[in-house]
Amino acid sequence: MVNKYIWAIGGGKGGVGKSFVAVNLGILLAQNGYKVILADLDLGGANLHTWLGVNSPSIGLSDFIEREIPNIAKLLIPTEIPGLSLISGAKDGVEIANLKHTQKRRFLSALRRLDADYIVIDLGAGTSYNTVDFFLLADSQLMVVIPEPTSIENAYRFIKNSFFRQIFHNSQNFGLKSVVTPILRKDNPYNVNTPKELINYLNKLGGSTTVFIEEQLQLFNPKIILNQVRTERDQLVGPAMKTACSKYFNLNMKFTGNISEDESVRKSVLDRKPLAVAYPDGVPMQQLKSICANILQEETERSAKNNLLSQLAL
Ligand SMILES: Nc1ncnc2c1ncn2[C@@H]1O[C@H](COP(=O)(O)OP(=O)(O)OP(=O)(O)O)[C@@H](O)[C@H]1O
Numbered sequence: 001m002v003n004k005y006i007w008a009i010g011g012g013k014g015g016v017g018k019s020f021v022a023v024n025l026g027i028l029l030a031q032n033g034y035k036v037i038l039a040d041l042d043l044g045g046a047n048l049h050t051w052l053g054v055n056s057p058s059i060g061l062s063d064f065i066e067r068e069i070p071n072i073a074k075l076l077i078p079t080e081i082p083g084l085s086l087i088s089g090a091k092d093g094v095e096i097a098n099l100k101h102t103q104k105r106r107f108l109s110a111l112r113r114l115d116a117d118y119i120v121i122d123l124g125a126g127t128s129y130n131t132v133d134f135f136l137l138a139d140s141q142l143m144v145v146i147p148e149p150t151s152i153e154n155a156y157r158f159i160k161n162s163f164f165r166q167i168f169h170n171s172q173n174f175g176l177k178s179v180v181t182p183i184l185r186k187d188n189p190y191n192v193n194t195p196k197e198l199i200n201y202l203n204k205l206g207g208s209t210t211v212f213i214e215e216q217l218q219l220f221n222p223k224i225i226l227n228q229v230r231t232e233r234d235q236l237v238g239p240a241m242k243t244a245c246s247k248y249f250n251l252n253m254k255f256t257g258n259i260s261e262d263e264s265v266r267k268s269v270l271d272r273k274p275l276a277v278a279y280p281d282g283v284p285m286q287q288l289k290s291i292c293a294n295i296l297q298e299e300t301e302r303s304a305k306n307n308l309l310s311q312l313a314l
């Protein structure tokens, strides 16, 4: 495998199953023969070690950030799953929750240099700059949502904030920072409050701004995983969110699949055994396998497209 992929799992609301999804997707990738690192970036609330049945780790992200351990490979904690290791955030309190963007980039480029095929990042709840920035720096951006109005509302907020933040960061590379920054302000006089209004406004400016916004729309591809699904009606929520995002935000997003609510999930947490190990053939794991296959398929298509584009550019 030539490329290394980073998957980030976010979604806005707390307690919806982000860590559950991160751990079990990580295990599925490892069971597929990939070398996988699970990175716990839920700063202040890290608990992946518990999901994996690993004792509270004594080294973690802050050791690298504060440069006491300059070699990031030293943070890797082996797990019982062959091919899967953990970078813990358990020891890290909220004091490192305010990372500078350069620190985040340094950390992610160090992660990319590690000997792994996949890096799966578990993010905290909310839409803090840290969470959104790590989400945006990933290659596959996964959002866990549950079919409840509060989670759906938080997911839309997460999407909006992520898109605005992406535009903010990338406008600099395009030399458009001075044009874009005033438009992104909450109290901007241009009536730009939603992604759709932002897209329309930038499009109307024409020239390089139009090229810029077109590129940003291609880049922004969050994927929704709907968790804790109980009824037939719940199953419609993911596709409905995709449609609403396109209609009201003008943004593309993918729906990757449903995961049923199942008693086995809680049991696996209480037993400190990941679901992929405790109940590998149950319904939630079958659904996670299909979600994992969907993401892998989309990545294969994306890299084929990028390869073709770079060949054409030569
Ligand atoms: N599909 C499911 N079926 C049943 N219970 C579930 C399911 N998914 C998650 N849960 C329950 O929800 C709880 C919270 O899950 P998890 O810790 O993964 O959420 P989270 O989004 O990571 O939360 P936080 O934002 O606090 O990190 C789990 O302890 C588990 O009991």
Ligand SMILES: [Mg+2]
Residues within 6 Å of the ligand: 018, 019, 020, 042, 122, 123, 124
């Ligand atoms: Mg969590």
